[in-house]
Amino acid sequence: RRSSDLDLMLGINGPNFEEVAEFVDDVVNALKVDEEVRTLNEVMFPLLEMLMERVREMELCQVLLYNYLDILLFITRQPTLAQVFLDFIQPQDLSNGNLYQKTLLGSILNISCLLKTPGLVENHSYFLNPSRTSPQEIKVQEASIHQFMAQYHDKIHQILRNLIQLSPGTKHRLLSWLGHCLFANAGRTKIWANQMPELFLQMYASDTFFVNLGAALLKLCQPFCRPHSLKLLTFNPTYCALKELNEEERRTRNVHIKGLDKETALMSLPPDFEPTFAETYNLVTENLILTQYTLHLGFHRLHDQMVKMNQNLHRLQMAWRDAQQSSSAAAEGLREQFERLMTIYLSTKAAATEPQMLQNCVNLQVSTATILVQFALGSHGTGYLPVAFPLPPLEYCPLAHVPEFFADNLGDFFIFLRRFADEVLETAGDSLEHILHFVTVFMGNVERMKNPHLRAKLAEVLEAVMPHLEPTQNSLTSSLFHRERVFCSYQHAPHLAQALIEVFVDIEFTGDPHQFEQKFNYRRPMYPILRYMWGLENYRQSIKNLADYACDNLEAMNPPLFLRFLNLLINDAIFLLDEAIQYLSKIKIQQIERDRGEWDGLAPEARREKDTSLQLFGQLARFHNIMSNETIGTLTFLSSEIKTLFVAPVLSERIISMLNYFLQHLVGPKMGALKVKDFSEFDFKPQQLVSDICTIYLNLGERDSFCATVPKDGRSYSPTLFAQTVRVLKKINKPGDMIVAFSDLAEKVKSFADRQQQEEETYVDAPDEFLDPIMSTVMMDPVMLPSSRVTVDRSTIARHLLSDQTDPFNRSPLTMDQIKPNAELREKIQQWLGERQRHMDHSAEMSE
Numbered sequence: 062r063r064s065s066d067l068d069l070m071l072g073i074n075g076p077n078f079e080e081v082a083e084f085v086d087d088v089v090n091a092l093k094v095d096e097e098v099r100t101l102n103e104v105m106f107p108l109l110e111m112l113m114e115r116v117r118e119m120e121l122c123q124v125l126l127y128n129y130l131d132i133l134l135f136i137t138r139q140p141t142l143a144q145v146f147l148d149f150i151q152p153q154d155l156s157n158g159n160l161y162q163k164t165l166l167g168s169i170l171n172i173s174c175l176l177k178t179p180g181l182v183e184n185h186s187y188f189l190n191p192s193r194t195s196p197q198e199i200k201v202q203e204a205s206i207h208q209f210m211a212q213y214h215d216k217i218h219q220i221l222r223n224l225i226q227l228s229p230g231t232k233h234r235l236l237s238w239l240g241h242c243l244f245a246n247a248g249r250t251k252i253w254a255n256q257m258p259e260l261f262l263q264m265y266a267s268d269t270f271f272v273n274l275g276a277a278l279l280k281l282c283q284p285f286c287r288p289h290s291l292k293l294l295t296f297n298p299t300y301c302a303l304k305e306l307n308e309e310e311r312r313t314r315n316v317h318i319k320g321l322d323k324e325t326a327l328m329s330l331p332p333d334f335e336p337t338f339a340e341t342y343n344l345v346t347e348n349l350i351l352t353q354y355t356l357h358l359g360f361h362r363l364h365d366q367m368v369k370m371n372q373n374l375h376r377l378q379m380a381w382r383d384a385q386q387s388s389s390a391a392a393e394g395l396r397e398q399f400e401r402l403m404t405i406y407l408s409t410k411a412a413a414t415e416p417q418m419l420q421n422c423v424n425l426q427v428s429t430a431t432i433l434v435q436f437a438l439g440s441h442g443t444g445y446l447p448v449a450f451p452l453p454p455l456e457y458c459p460l461a462h463v464p465e466f467f468a469d470n471l472g473d474f475f476i477f478l479r480r481f482a483d484e485v486l487e488t489a490g491d492s493l494e495h496i497l498h499f500v501t502v503f504m505g506n507v508e509r510m511k512n513p514h515l516r517a518k519l520a521e522v523l524e525a526v527m528p529h530l531e532p533t534q535n536s537l538t539s540s541l542f543h544r545e546r547v548f549c550s551y552q553h554a555p556h557l558a559q560a561l562i563e564v565f566v567d568i569e570f571t572g573d574p575h576q577f578e579q580k581f582n583y584r585r586p587m588y589p590i591l592r593y594m595w596g597l598e599n600y601r602q603s604i605k606n607l608a609d610y611a612c613d614n615l616e617a618m619n620p621p622l623f624l625r626f627l628n629l630l631i632n633d634a635i636f637l638l639d640e641a642i643q644y645l646s647k648i649k650i651q652q653i654e655r656d657r658g659e660w661d662g663l664a665p666e667a668r669r670e671k672d673t674s675l676q677l678f679g680q681l682a683r684f685h686n687i688m689s690n691e692t693i694g695t696l697t698f699l700s701s702e703i704k705t706l707f708v709a710p711v712l713s714e715r716i717i718s719m720l721n722y723f724l725q726h727l728v729g730p731k732m733g734a735l736k737v738k739d740f741s742e743f744d745f746k747p748q749q750l751v752s753d754i755c756t757i758y759l760n761l762g763e764r765d766s767f768c769a770t771v772p773k774d775g776r777s778y779s780p781t782l783f784a785q786t787v788r789v790l791k792k793i794n795k796p797g798d799m800i801v802a803f804s805d806l807a808e809k810v811k812s813f814a815d816r817q818q819q820e821e822e823t824y825v826d827a828p829d830e831f832l833d834p835i836m837s838t839v840m841m842d843p844v845m846l847p848s849s850r851v852t853v854d855r856s857t858i859a860r861h862l863l864s865d866q867t868d869p870f871n872r873s874p875l876t877m878d879q880i881k882p883n884a885e886l887r888e889k890i891q892q893w894l895g896e897r898q899r900h901m902d903h904s905a906e907m908s909e
Contacts, residue, residue: 105145113165120186121172122209130169130216137223140231147224147234158246158265166238169217173269174206175412176405179258188407192400203411210276210415217273218280225281225344233312239274239351240317242266247320249358268366271359272412278352279421285345286424288431288495294442296432297346298462299336301326315342318350324464327433327510331457352425356474357466363413364477370406371480377402414482423478423485426471427492430499433467436460437502437509448498450556452506460509468503468510471496472518479525486526490543493526494551501553505560505567513571516564517583523561524586527593548597555603558594561587562607562626569629581688584633588691595698608703615709618878620863627699627712628863630692635719637689638750642726644682645735645745651675652738679743686744697753700760707760708767710856711863716761717770720754721777727751728789729782748793755790755803762806772814780814783807831890833857835869840890843883848873852883 112129119126136142150167152160161167174187188194188202224235246265285292301321311317330336377399384392431445436459438446475496478485486493503510504519528545551557568583594600604623611621620628651674654660660671696716700707707716725731727747737743761767772778787807790800833840833854842855849870858880861869868875 101141102145102148105142106149109146109149109165113168116165116168116172119172121174121206121213122186126172127212127216130213130220133165133169133220134216134223137220137227137231140227143224143227143231144234147231147238150238155241156245158242158248159263161238161242161245162266162270166220167266167270169220170270170273171267172213173210173272173412174408175267175269175272176408179262179268180405182401182404185404185408187411188404190400191403191407192396199407203407203414206411207415210412211417214273214276214280214415214418217277221277221281233317236315236317236347236351237311240311240319243351243354243358244319246271246358249362268359268363269412271355272363275352275355275359276415276418276421278348278355279418279425282348282352282425282428283421285349286421286428288427288492289445290428292345293428293432294435294440294445295343295345296349297339297342298436298459299338300342300346300350300462301464302336302462303338314340315344315347317347318354321350321354321464324466325512327460327463327465327468327512327515328458328508329511330461334457336462349425349429353429353464353467353470356422356470360413360470360477361473363409364473367406367409367413367477367481370402370409374399374402374406410481413477416485419478419482419485420488422474423489423492426474427489427495429467429471430495433460433463434495434498434502436463437506448502448553450553452502452509455508458509465512465515468515469518471499472515472522475522475525476518483529487543491547493544493547496522496526497547497551497557498553501557501560505563507567513564513567514579514583517568520561520564520583520590521586523557524590527590548593549599554597554599555606558600558603559607559622561590561594562604562622566622566625566629581633581637581684585688585691588695591695592698601702604699605703608706612705612709615711615859616877618876619866620877624706624711625863627706628715630696631712631715631719632864634689634692634696635722637685637692638723641682641685641689641745642735644678644685645737645743648675648678648682648743649735649737651678682743682745686746690744690746690749693750693753693757697756697760700757704761704764708764708770710770711859713761713767713770714773714856715860716757717767717778718774718776720757721771721774721782723750723754724782724786725777727754728785751786751789751793752795755786755795755799758806759799759802762809768806768810769813769817771810772817778810778814780807780811783810827893830886831893835861839894840886843886843890844880845883846870846875847879847881848875852886855880 112132116126116129119129133146136146146165150164152164154160162171176182176185182189187206188199191199221235224231226232249261249265249271287293300316300318301324303316304322305319306314306316377395381392381395381399383389384395434448435446437452437455438448439453439455439458440446475486500519500523504516504523507513507516510516526544527548565584565587568580571579591604594604607621607623611623614621615624651671655671655675660668663671706712726735727750732747735745735747737745740746783803784807787800787804790803827839830852831839834851835853835857838854840852840854843852844855844858845852846858846868849868851868851870858869859877862875862877866876867873
């Protein structure tokens with residue numbers, strides 16, 4: 062009987078819709094009259110139970126599933142039946158996140174092309190045998206899935222919209238269900254969630270559940286998801302600061318999400334500040350927060366899985382190829398592993414890249430960027446303020462109530478698009494300007510976004526939305542055009558360039574115990590952005606202006622931004638290339654041992670340890686080589702036009718010692734230690750490095766002060782080193798004019814070296830009080846440190862304060878404006894040098 066009732070309701074979208082609807086109304090009215098005998102819930106619950114069982118058996122691409130959804134659309138349009146539906150979907154335990162997907166609404170949200178049981182490919186319906194399927198066939202299958210997904214998400218959206226619009230009561234109950242659901246699933250973002258998958262599946266709703274819920278909520282947000290929507294200005298983030306409310310307060314004030322007051326906000330509230338809360342919050346506010354929170358709990362995890370699967374697929378493919386080439390018995394097993402993982406990856410990608418869902422998310426994130434920028438500008442919601450710099454001072458700002466996951470979601474989404482759906486970014490067109498505003502306002506501004514890790518992530522967002530220069534498959538729809546136009550004509554280019562350099566500097570000291578390792582990953586996307594900016598006149602000029610300002614303020618109380626930037630760039634280059642050299646040396650030793658057969662007699666466990674060690678050294682060498690190539694490359698193009706700052710005493714000695722040290726390893730007698738098999742495997746590019754180092758020398762060698770400093774590097778410099786460099790330049794077929802120019806530079810440097818050798822004889826018996834206590838060299842500009850009362854050379858303390866603004870002798874705070882010239886000692890040194898020089902000259906005349 063119940064089955065026939067369900068089948069009858071399947072006709073609600075058929076030709077006899079009005080008759081079926083009228084019949085259902087009659088049944089409902091009769092039951093309401095006869096409620097003392099049997100309630101409507103008692104009649105309808107078994108029917109809904111059967112509907113839920115049938116839905117759970119369905120696949121995304123089965124037409125009957127959509128007929129079942131039509132039943133729910135009908136139910137959620139009827140006031141009485143909608144209440145029954147809302148009664149039926151309540152989980153037994155509101156605090157158990159997993160139980161929500163076992164309700165009827167949850168069962169609907171739990172259908173997609175993702176695996177029903179994570180990792181279990183058997184009985185899966187999509188992307189089977191991918192290695193035997195052509196790319197075109199995979200595209201066709203993905204397009205088919207996307208068609209069904211778009212239709213499915215539309216149905217779910219209509220169900221939610223029906224309940225929101227039907228009555229205040231049904232709206233409150235649905236939003237309460239969603240609020241409780243998100244609160245119960247808040248643990249999905251915990252670090253342990255990825256490390257304990259079995260426990261995760263028992264405690265929380267699935268990835269499928271959150272993909273579908275997110276897609277439906279994105280549709281609900283679209284009416285106000287336009288960059289200059291007046292509705293968007295009504296968003297009130299104090300919603301997120303509300304603490305525990307009772308059920309009646311939640312209903313009257315339209316606040317249904319719990320726990321947001323525990324989330325970290327973008328900026329801190331002023332001390333003792335009490336925010337003004339609204340009497341009631343509008344649907345724009347609740348929809349925006351609901352959607353962003355759902356994306357926070359769902360989308361980030363899916364993105365992370367896709368990145369890891371991509372990496373694992375690459376490793377498996379390489380291992381499979383190697384096993385095939387060596388006719389290893391392991392080849393078939395590796396092929397099966399690759400097939401299974403590729404099926405999971407393609408299914409996940411299809412679920413995450415449905416075009417309409419992505420477009421809706423672009424609209425949401427662009428709108429989010431717009432409203433957050435308005436808050437940063439001091440807007441009070443009465444109209445849109447133009448973006449202008451410098452930004453106004455803020456005593457209180459709504460950003461103090463906006464959870465960090467708003468910005469994190471935005472960043473994560475655009476990085477995802479760059480990796481897996483780049484064509485969507487191109488179609489975004491002019492709306493990308495709002496993302497550039499967001500990055501420019503927040504990336505370098507610690508007052509408006511206090512989290513340095515989040516600001517560093519915005520550099521990755523910038524890399525994602527900027528034009529990319531690699532060739533595209535379809536030249537007619539080049540992914541360069543729109544983004545290039547937006548990026549090149551951006552009106553706040555100088556401030557964007559400065560924000561990038563500010564965050565590069567800021568992440569040196571995040572206070573995190575892992576800050577040293579993290580900073581290199583954070584800086585990785587910054588190098589291609591800087592290179593691209595340098596190629597555009599407006600950005601390049603703004604960078605040069607920062608360098609000019611630094612030159613004019615070398616002894617300012619706080620070291621200028623660009624001076625600190627270059628200092629850190631040199632630090633990174635020294636560390637990265639030195640680490641790469643060490644790893645390459647270890648790899649060479651292990652490769653020689655392996656090729657000699659020394660590993661053949663090892664026990665299986667010992668052999669595995671050796672193989673693992675070699676693989677680890679290879680990964681580390683590759684990472685450090687990639688990063689060192691970027692840092693040296695950046696120094697190369699910057700030094701082509703920024704010279705005065707590089708040759709200033711505070712930097713010149715450091716960059717010279719770095720260049721000489723690397724030349725020693727790349728062209729000197731130590732280069733044999735780096736001759737590993739297959740340089741490309743480790744991204745080791747010695748020829749490019751030698752060329753870049755020589756180019757930096759030629760860029761800066763125009764200045765005599767720089768050439769005079771080169772021989773002072775007693776650790777690595779020698780005329781022989783430069784002669785060896787010339788031979789290598791010839792060997793790697795560098796242009797003749799470059800070889801001639803470097804030969805001339807070598808001679809020029811040698812002449813300074815000869816002169817300095819004579820001068821050093823003058824200083825050989827200098828009194829101790831004339832010597833710098835750190836460098837043990839004669840001080841040319843002695844200055845006294847105020848707290849320790851120690852005298853050092855000005856260039857020595859200037860270099861120290863770039864990295865550490867404390868007195869090196871007692872660790873008390875110190876800035877350049879506090880040091881005092883020691884004029885008396887300077888006069889004594891100059892007098893002594895003059896006497897020594899006269900004595901040397903007299904001795905020379907007597908010997909003649």
